Amino acid sequence: MARRISxxxxxxxxxxxxxxxxxxxxxxxxxxxxxxRPRQPQDQRYANAYLFGAICPARDIGAAIxxxxxxxxxxxxxxxxxxxHVTSGSVAALLLDKAAxxxxxxxxxxxxxxxxxxxxxxxxxxxxxxxWQYLRQTWLSNRVFDSYEDICxxxxxxxxxxxxxAGRIASIGRxxxxxxxxSQ
Numbered sequence: 001m002a003r004r005i006s007x008x009x010x011x012x013x014x015x016x017x018x019x020x021x022x023x024x025x026x027x028x029x030x031x032x033x034x035x036x037r038p039r040q041p042q043d044q045r046y047a048n049a050y051l052f053g054a055i056c057p058a059r060d061i062g063a064a065i066x067x068x069x070x071x072x073x074x075x076x077x078x079x080x081x082x083x084x085h086v087t088s089g090s091v092a093a094l095l096l097d098k099a100a101x102x103x104x105x106x107x108x109x110x111x112x113x114x115x116x117x118x119x120x121x122x123x124x125x126x127x128x129x130x131x132w133q134y135l136r137q138t139w140l141s142n143r144v145f146d147s148y149e150d151i152c153x154x155x156x157x158x159x160x161x162x163x164x165x166a167g168r169i170a171s172i173g174r175x176x177x178x179x180x181x182x183s184q
Contacts, residue, residue: 010090011093022047022048022145051159052078054082056085062131063085064078065078071101075102095118098117131169135158140154
């Protein structure tokens, strides 16, 4: 559905994606003394949660929720959360992939968000992918979670740590091509 947006309306560029975090976590490189092998815990259980995250690199902020499934209900909750973080009077151009729950007609897109779908098979265009890499490398990998609740708490802690680091979202998420400008 096309919407008319005034030329005077400020536009914020946001990026959105979701990551599955669980007991089968990945391993990342560790520093170790030459000739030694550091121990890295592994888990064979299958509990996981989905971290839905969105970033606005220009404002150095993010909005996230943790959900048990990646589906339309979770995406609707995430859109509502992003909407609360968009500057009053602005419109967020939310860049995201074409997952089924992003393209369904069942979504009620808030008035201050416009969905912009990225081309298929182009994760390099979405800096949120780099956010996931940073969260895993810094706080989520090389761990064993005892329960689903521990997974959810770890996701929340990792996201809160990320947003508490001044300039981190901007440094990871800024893209030269993703600027809003007006011709003079």
